[in-house]
Amino acid sequence: MLKNYLLTAWKVFLRRKLFTFINLFGICLTLTIIVVATRVADNHLHPKGPEKNNSHYLVVSHLVMTNKSHTRTQSIYPGFKFINDYVSPLKVPEIISIYTKLNKISTYIQGKKIEYTIRRTDANYWRILDFEYVDGEAYSQEQFNLGKAVAVLNQTTAEQYFGQESAVGKTIIIQKKKYEIVGVVQNVPRTEIDAFSDIWLPFTTLPSTSYRQQVSGVFSAMLHHSNPKQLENIQQEFTSRLQQDFVAIDEYTQAFSHADNPLQAMARDIFGDSKSFENYTSTLIIAICIISFLFMLLPSINMVNLNISRILERASEIGVRKAYGATTLQLVWQFIVENVLLTLIGGVLALLFSSFILASIEMSGLIPYVEFPFNLNVFVISLLMTLVFSLVSGVYPAFKMAKLDPVLALKGGLK
Amino acid sequence: MLHLKNICKTYQTDTIETSALSDINLSIKKGEFISVMGQSGCGKSTLLNIIGLLDQPSSGDFSFAGQPITSYKDKDIAKLRNEKIGFIFQSFHLIPDLRVVDNVELPLLYRNVSAKKRKQMALEALEKVGLSARTQHYPNQLSGGQQQRVAVARAIVGKPKLLLADEPTGNLDSHMGNEIMEIIESLHKDHNTTIVMVTHDEAMAKRTERIIRVFDGQLVH
Numbered sequence: 001m002l003k004n005y006l007l008t009a010w011k012v013f014l015r016r017k018l019f020t021f022i023n024l025f026g027i028c029l030t031l032t033i034i035v036v037a038t039r040v041a042d043n044h045l046h047p048k049g050p051e052k053n054n055s056h057y058l059v060v061s062h063l064v065m066t067n068k069s070h071t072r073t074q075s076i077y078p079g080f081k082f083i084n085d086y087v088s089p090l091k092v093p094e095i096i097s098i099y100t101k102l103n104k105i106s107t108y109i110q111g112k113k114i115e116y117t118i119r120r121t122d123a124n125y126w127r128i129l130d131f132e133y134v135d136g137e138a139y140s141q142e143q144f145n146l147g148k149a150v151a152v153l154n155q156t157t158a159e160q161y162f163g164q165e166s167a168v169g170k171t172i173i174i175q176k177k178k179y180e181i182v183g184v185v186q187n188v189p190r191t192e193i194d195a196f197s198d199i200w201l202p203f204t205t206l207p208s209t210s211y212r213q214q215v216s217g218v219f220s221a222m223l224h225h226s227n228p229k230q231l232e233n234i235q236q237e238f239t240s241r242l243q244q245d246f247v248a249i250d251e252y253t254q255a256f257s258h259a260d261n262p263l264q265a266m267a268r269d270i271f272g273d274s275k276s277f278e279n280y281t282s283t284l285i286i287a288i289c290i291i292s293f294l295f296m297l298l299p300s301i302n303m304v305n306l307n308i309s310r311i312l313e314r315a316s317e318i319g320v321r322k323a324y325g326a327t328t329l330q331l332v333w334q335f336i337v338e339n340v341l342l343t344l345i346g347g348v349l350a351l352l353f354s355s356f357i358l359a360s361i362e363m364s365g366l367i368p369y370v371e372f373p374f375n376l377n378v379f380v381i382s383l384l385m386t387l388v389f390s391l392v393s394g395v396y397p398a399f400k401m402a403k404l405d406p407v408l409a410l411k412g413g414l415k
Numbered sequence: 416m417l418h419l420k421n422i423c424k425t426y427q428t429d430t431i432e433t434s435a436l437s438d439i440n441l442s443i444k445k446g447e448f449i450s451v452m453g454q455s456g457c458g459k460s461t462l463l464n465i466i467g468l469l470d471q472p473s474s475g476d477f478s479f480a481g482q483p484i485t486s487y488k489d490k491d492i493a494k495l496r497n498e499k500i501g502f503i504f505q506s507f508h509l510i511p512d513l514r515v516v517d518n519v520e521l522p523l524l525y526r527n528v529s530a531k532k533r534k535q536m537a538l539e540a541l542e543k544v545g546l547s548a549r550t551q552h553y554p555n556q557l558s559g560g561q562q563q564r565v566a567v568a569r570a571i572v573g574k575p576k577l578l579l580a581d582e583p584t585g586n587l588d589s590h591m592g593n594e595i596m597e598i599i600e601s602l603h604k605d606h607n608t609t610i611v612m613v614t615h616d617e618a619m620a621k622r623t624e625r626i627i628r629v630f631d632g633q634l635v636h
Contacts, residue, residue: 001524004517011512320508323469324569325497325525328489406469410508 002337009338016310020342023306026299027346027389028353034292035354035382039372042381045262048373049188050129050195055228057128058235058259059194060087061101061220065252066275072251073275077101079217080203086241086257092234093223097124100203101218102196105175109160116157117196118174120203126152128224129195134158136168136183139202143182147204151179156369157198158184174199177207187369194222196368215249223259235259239277296385300393307339307397318401319409331402332395339394340387347386351379416577416609417443417466422475424461424632435461436632439475445576446607448600450620453629459613460581462629466611467500467579468492480576497525501570503599505582507562509554515565516541516550522573540568544598560591567598571608578602580612584619596622 013020047054063078083098090096099121106115126138135158139150151172158167158181167181179201188196203211211217223234238259246255256275260268267284321331358372422439425432436458443449453459464470465477471487478484480499484492501522509518519537528536541547544564554562563583570578580599584592596619602608612623620626628635 003530004513004520004524007517008510008512015512316506316508317510320502320504320510321521322493323467323496323502324522324573325493327493327525330493330525407464410469410504 005334005337006341008334009341012310012314012338013342016313019306019310023303023342024346024349026302027343027386028349030296030299031347031350031382031386031389032353032357034295034385035350035378036357038381038385039354039358039375039378042375042378043189043191043370043372044266046375046377047189047192047195048371049186049192050131051192053128053130054262056226056231057222057224058231058261059220059222059265060238060257060259061265062257063216064256064275065249066254066256067251068253070275074216074252076216078219078221078257079214080211080219081213082215082217082255082257083219083221084212086246086255087221087223087238090223090234090237090241092230092237093225095124095128095224097128097222097224098122098203098219099125099194099222101220103218107174114160116198118199118201119197120201120206122203125200125222128222131188131195132186134184134186135166136181138183138200144202144204147202149177149179149205150182150202152183152185152200153181154185154187154198154369156187172199174201175207177205179205189370190368191370194220221259231259231261243277292385296389296392300389303339303393304397307335307394308400310397310401314401315404315409315411318404319406319411322404322406322409328399328402332398335398335401336391336394339398340390343386343390343393347382350386351382416445416447416480417441418476418478419465420476422465422472422477424458424465424470425473434632436465436472439634441627441634443609443611445609446603447625448603448610448623449612449625449627450623451611451613451627451629452615452617452620457629458632459629461632463579463581463611463613466577467502468496493525497522497573499576501573501575501578503563503566503570503578503580503583505585507554507559507566507586509562509565509569511554513553514550515546515552515554515557518554518565519568519572521569526573536572537568540572541565543571544568558591559587560594563587563591563595564598567595571602571606574606576609578608578610580610582613582615584614584616592616592619
């Protein structure tokens with residue numbers, strides 16, 4: 001039976017080339033966009049680089065302070081003092097790391113201007129994030145405490161400075177200060193925002209210690225626990241500390257800051273009220289579902305229309321099948337199989353196109369070192385999306401076609 | 416085999432009620448070969464559709480093979496049509512996307528018959544209509560007469576008790592029409608199949624055992 005359905009479907013596709021093309025084009029375009037979006041989102045939420053264990057830590061990277069009446073608000077990046085006073089004393093996290101945001105510097109290597117990004121970190125940073133070492137190792141707690149001028153480079157930067165020679169033990173000059181290279185790590189994709197950099201230095205090597213007194217600055221904190229279930233407790237501890245212990249700074253009496261995982265951070269960016277401790281993840285997920293559904297609905301409606309227009313052409317076939325004993329449900333099943341087949345072909349093409357697009361993004365260097373490896377999760381999600389798409393666009397026409405009155409169908413007409 | 420008692424069929428539109436059949440009383444014996452004649456629009460195709468369970472009467476009683484038809488539920492009548500009735504249409508109604516053999520297999524798809532057995536039965540039916548050499552062709556590669564022979568093979572592949580033919584020779588020239596008629600006659604003779612044939616052709620009708628004439632939705636005796 002299925003073979004017969006598939007055979008008929010295939011012949012119908014070949015006979016109606018324009019119809020098949022328009023349908024496939026719609027399916028393919030929609031699914032390509034969805035697959036690309038899913039793979040980019042997956043890459044962000046489940047990174048493959050040093051942030052691969054992001055289910056074990058949270059990040060504090062924003063601070064909002066307001067006065068009592070909420071008439072004056074300051075939205076800033078936290079300074080070292082804020083983190084040292086309100087994050088470092090937390091009891092639940094097993095490891096806390098403090099690190100700066102990225103800083104761009106230019107340097108000349110053999111007369112050629114090259115731009116690098118620099119991040120300054122503590123020693124815990126290397127314990128939480130899972131870097132792959134090509135050579136040497138990260139700077140130690142002792143080197144950090146003593147403010148030793150040491151550096152870790154990514155592979156590309158090491159090669160730009162020293163070619164194929166080992167970089168470890170050699171020195172580079174950054175902002176007029178000489179640093180000894182202690183380790184070289186594999187390149188980190190730009191999408192891993194807390195791990196990415198070209199060069200990492202201990203922040204104890206900063207020329208001045210004035211940063212230690214600043215509430216506003218360029219610092220972030222990473223709060224790690226080996227048991228992901230404890231992360232919620234970390235969030236609660238941090239929130240209650242800010243609510244109870246925040247000491248007013250000038251007129252600012254209240255502080256709002258959050259220890260977020262990547263999804264929570266994304267949700268807060270889009271929907272969040274900065275002066276709140278609420279969690280917006282579910283809002284984000286609902287919004288994504290609604291947007292995806294609407295996005296798939298438009299081409300589905302188009303397919304519904306095209307499919308219904310086929311009724312006239314296939315009325316005789318429907319009439320004959322009914323006359324010879326096909327039930328409405330059997331015909332519904334037949335038309336759904338046809339639609340699923342067409343959508344699956346579209347889905348396969350979409351997977352190929354999306355891989356091509358993502359490979360082009362990887363190769364363009366638009367996002368440094370980014371990689372979108374094939375991922376079974378994404379494949380399964382894409383496949384499910386494809387099936388949902390084919391059901392959304394196929395069920396109604398299938399019922400409409402299958403319910404044709406056999407007498408009218410044999411006359412080639414519609415009720 | 417078939418009993419129609421006080422069968423009426425009316426079509427209702429927003430403003431008008433049209434009567435297609437009124438007060439039809441008809442019995443057809445098992446193994447009988449009858450023809451239904453009448454002018455275009457007189458209701459003979461409606462009668463055939465009601466007998467073939469493709470259409471539902473507005474009122475009256477209909478019993479098929481001793482069994483009164485009380486339910487016109489999709490699933491119930493689909494089974495009856497599949498097992499008991501074969502249809503031959505004036506315009507063949509072959510599925511253009513399927514090969515001859517697959518077209519003939521069609522009624523068996525809706526029964527529990529293995530693919531191998533289906534193919535075997537389809538080939539046997541095609542042999543009966545003299546089309547063994549054309550099993551892998553597509554309908555549009557055949558002449559009108561050959562296409563109707565495929566349709567006959569499809570109608571008989573499931574060994575139905577009742578064969579309904581709606582102007583089976585109407586779209587064919589007299590030579591091909593005669594060929595089809597001979598095949599239908601042999602089915603009647605060899606398998607004792609009950610056959611109801613709608614026709615405009617007096618000569619064809621005379622070859623059947625009984626002629627029923629319909630005029631303005633009523634039987635004329």
